[in-house]
Amino acid sequence: MVVQAGAAREVLTTMPDAAAEALVAVEGAGRDAMTELRHLLGLLAPSQSGEDEADLTPQPSLGRLSSLIDRIAFAGLPVEVRISGKPHSLPAGIDTTAYRIVQEALTNALKYGDGGKAEVTVRYADNHLRVEVLNSGPSVLSGGGSASRPSGMDRRDGAGRGLLGLRERVAVYGGDLDARRRLGGGYRVRARIPLDRA
Structure with missing residues (x-):
């Protein structure tokens, strides 16, 4: 170089x-x-659980999203999935990154959400991919959840290690990721990844 x-x-x-x-x-x-x-x-990177994990499984991808959704729903968070545009093959790194965005957002919703449900939207376009995960929860305006804490102290306000890592991963491809609490309640994670630079 x-x-x-x-x-x-x-x-x-x-x-x-x-x-x-x-x-x-x-x-x-x-x-x-x-x-x-x-x-x-x-x-x-060590496993979150501390267990040794052999890297023998296929790389996660949007094609394997349904099994993730099933696991999250089984754990107690109903998830609705919407796919718009014509699904097409993606570069492996972008495909894995998109899957990880959904995985991290749903895991956070399951851990920190106070019941409710989640919605996952994947939008395919010719030159970019959009991924959005919304979950319901207490309203910021009602003082529910941890809204009384400063946003810098709340991992759900986009400061969590997982979301920071995903932001950096998306930036490698020239994209951007936004994660924030929603005024009406719950949380939103939204990413846009250009495909014409991959």
Whole structure:
């Protein structure tokens, strides 16, 4: 990457097309390196349960979403799923990231929610993917839940370790993730990931 970036700088004014090609190569190498790094960190990160987990299962993807929904519903949180647009294959990293967004949001809703239900919406478009998870709960205006605590102290206001990690993961693909309490009650996690940069 360093050599290609240096070559691009050298020919930037005299050969802009060659410089552009070198920069595209740098971008591709950077994305590949980030994918490998995420995979490596995933292997090194300890399990939340403290148990040793063999990496023999298939990578999570939106195609495996129904089994996640079934597990969450069985644990006590009814979930409604909406898919809009025509589902199509996604780059593996984006597919896994989208699944992880839904998993983290539903897990948080199950842990911290006070009953209610959740809604998952996945919107496929030609150049981006949108994932949104809403859950019901006490209204911020009614003082329910932990609304009386400052937002910086409430992990449900987007400061949780899992959501921060997902924000960084989405940013790798040039997307953004927003997580916040809803005034009418509950919580919303929404992500938009461009597909034309992957």
